[in-house]
Amino acid sequence: MNNASKILLVEDDLSLGFLLSEYLESEGFEVKLCRDGESGLAAFQRGHFDLCILDVMMPRMDGFTCAGHLKAHDTDVPFLFLSARSLKDDKLRGFALGADDYMTKPFDEEELLCRIKVLLRRRAENTAEKTQPAPQHFTIGSYCFDCSRQELRRENEAWRLTETEAEVLRLLCLHQNQILRRDDAVEKIYGKRDYFLGRSFDVFISKLRKLLQHDERISIENVFRVGFILNVRDV
Numbered sequence: 001m002n003n004a005s006k007i008l009l010v011e012d013d014l015s016l017g018f019l020l021s022e023y024l025e026s027e028g029f030e031v032k033l034c035r036d037g038e039s040g041l042a043a044f045q046r047g048h049f050d051l052c053i054l055d056v057m058m059p060r061m062d063g064f065t066c067a068g069h070l071k072a073h074d075t076d077v078p079f080l081f082l083s084a085r086s087l088k089d090d091k092l093r094g095f096a097l098g099a100d101d102y103m104t105k106p107f108d109e110e111e112l113l114c115r116i117k118v119l120l121r122r123r124a125e126n127t128a129e130k131t132q133p134a135p136q137h138f139t140i141g142s143y144c145f146d147c148s149r150q151e152l153r154r155e156n157e158a159w160r161l162t163e164t165e166a167e168v169l170r171l172l173c174l175h176q177n178q179i180l181r182r183d184d185a186v187e188k189i190y191g192k193r194d195y196f197l198g199r200s201f202d203v204f205i206s207k208l209r210k211l212l213q214h215d216e217r218i219s220i221e222n223v224f225r226v227g228f229i230l231n232v233r234d235v
Helices: 014-026 037-046 063-073 088-096 109-131 163-174 182-190 195-211
Strands: 006-010 030-034 051-055 079-083 101-104 137-140 143-146 151-154 157-160 179-181 218-223 227-232
Touching: 006 014, 006 037, 014 030, 014 109, 030 037, 037 051, 037 063, 051 063, 051 109, 063 079, 063 088, 079 088, 079 109, 088 101, 101 109, 137 163, 143 163, 163 179, 163 182, 163 195, 163 227, 179 182, 182 195, 182 227, 195 218
Parallel strands: 006 030, 006 051, 051 079, 079 101
Antiparallel strands: 137 143, 143 151, 151 157, 179 227, 218 227
């Protein structure tokens, strides 16, 4: 269990808390169960956790307040809410606090497990990006892309990209021939997930398609409701 991901579970319903703890531990996680926001915050400040799961309605300190303190202590820790409250305003408040997910009770344990694994994988990828130098130069078919200069070149032509256009193209290059998820890209660029920012992201894709149209081996494929793939065929 030394290498197991550590999860802080803050849930005032101890029956549910024990069941979830046992289930997650059977899946290889190390779980710390606390029954209210104050004890959850104290446990978080004493130890290290890879993910936090917070109930919303709890005695002494509710989940929203607890989440605010957690993010103030560690801005990178991912967390999700579990709540019987399914109102849109509650969900929006949760995401505004920086929540990575919000699940309403009752929920399926296997779905929760899948969401936990996604959040932990995303955190691992973000940590790896911070510890490794990000590549700045890419070859895309007959194009050369210098992200640091925001410059795209082909033969005797050169195009100066905006900062956001350059970052979108860099993310596509890093995922060349793989799916770049729209939500993940928007979060990396803007620091949050937002429907309208996602639509503006599509505008940058259209601009890049026009710039890359001179090489027929290159295409930016739309994966419906998921994201995009920068396809570059071999010669």
